[in-house]
Amino acid sequence: MNLNYLEFEQPIAELEGKIEELQLVGSDNDLNITEEIAKLREKSTKLTESIYAQLTAWQVVQVARHPHRPYTSDYIKRLFTDWDELHGDRHFGDDHAIIGGIARLDDKPVMVIGEEKGRSVNDKVYRNFGMPRPEGYRKAMRLMEMAERFKLPVLTLIDTPGAYPGIDSEERGISESIAQNLAVMSRLRTPIICTVIGEGSSGGALAIGVGDQLNMLQYSTYFVISPEGCANIIWKTVAKAPQAAEAMGVTSTVLEELGIVDETIPEPLGGAHRDIDAMAGKLKERLSSQLDRLSDEPIDSLLERRYERLMSYGNP
């Protein structure tokens, strides 16, 4: 099995493997196989298209958690200029599962806050696998309040398996840190755009997810409890996670229908990790245009709209 591909992508992996072999052969002798390679390429693209046209909810979850999926730090590099990272909650420490700082998007200063899972093994440990502790959310809050003072719009990037469930987390008030963010974000006097870039898991995601605009990348997921957690509670086994994912409707398609998500940002064929630059380009274009629109609106009417929208969640 090719580990660069997910289980349901293995037929694509086989084709790509063949293409690679042919390329090696091609460079070794004079046989003209360019045509053959082109044919296989086309076949591979068609196959990817057809597989991706009918992903199940569980397959989307797997793409959202793909080990090569671009993370917050990948987007920060590509979306912004003049990036300055800012650290610490001023009370306890600096949480590496949440990155925050000031940058420029199309020359305009913005506050950027995002959850970061970490790529290499060491980095994952450093980032606590993207599971923030209370000081992470409190750092986010500090930066958001700073953004309000200096009239900087806030852009958040959501990608977490959840807030960290540990003793220290509980001792320092993980619940309260999330709750405060929800309250403050509901009235922060600056535009807030939230984008789920990978995995949006429960309160740990929502804690940087309240704003004027909620985007989801096409193959990202957003859920109240992980499909595994849900399966464990209802079916008493994680093996039922695919059913749980389906039942909860964890994809942007369902969440747009429910009126919770405003916009789905299309991903390159086969997922964001297949072409990170293209994904970042698309995301940047959408964020810029949304920011222009929100910045034009008087702040009081923006806040009233934000509040009314929060109040409307779930209304029939």
Added chain:
Amino acid sequence: MSWLEKIVPSMARSEVKRSSKVPEGLWKKCPKCQAVLYRPELERNLDVCPKCDHHMRIGARTRLNLFLDEGNRQELATDVEPIDRLKFRDVKKYKDRLSTAQKSTGEKDALVAMKGELKGMPVVAVAFEFAFHGGSMGYVVGERFARAAKLALEEDIPMVCFSATGGARMQEALISLMQMAKTSAVIERLKMQGTPYISIMTDPVYGGVSASLALLGDINAAEPNARAGFAGPNIIEQTIRQKLPKGFQRSEFLLDKGAIDLIIHRRDMRDTIARLLAKLTRREAV
């Protein structure tokens, strides 16, 4: 089952089983100290064990009955009813789970909201019904809470919430997650206006409710020995692979860690909240 049990007639078998339990009705066993308690006496004691002071769970209506003055009560947002937007289905249909819970509790969902008086002071009070689907917060809980809070906002009268819940309701998926944002936003408006909101956590309070409305009070309180936290003890133990310290996530732990202002015994609930609210609203001592 042994061969002996197998040949005993089934009637007799069930007799044997039942004798190990306390008979239903007049007697109740304290889940903490195992004392067998006489129900009428237990009720007079507000469902607090007279032997060990354990605060037993009580229903939302009983809770509000104990808390509010007798007259001038008005139930709020009764027209808000559960909707199965996702047509959620696991081993059972969510719709069926809802009707089972409705039949067994007599409630439409897991929150009861009322406007009433506390020692003559107008208050809005809401209480979670833990027996309804684990007191989980879905659309109805969030919406009833928000409507009650809006009334408190409009009339500038204090709001009090008694929570008892396992957290967000999975069967309503992201709609239930968004109730966290909804309730937090309306509480923030109370805060900005200077209308008091007091949150009292009763056993247990977890997940999405603890990470929103339960910890956003001007004053956060808890009943003695109530469990409250973000992640359940099992999840934490699985994650960190070690046993949790004794008393972890109990009210006394929360007080020690600075998460709550005070612990209030059930018998002192009315007096304490009235005293606090009278001061916060600059009234004369009650």
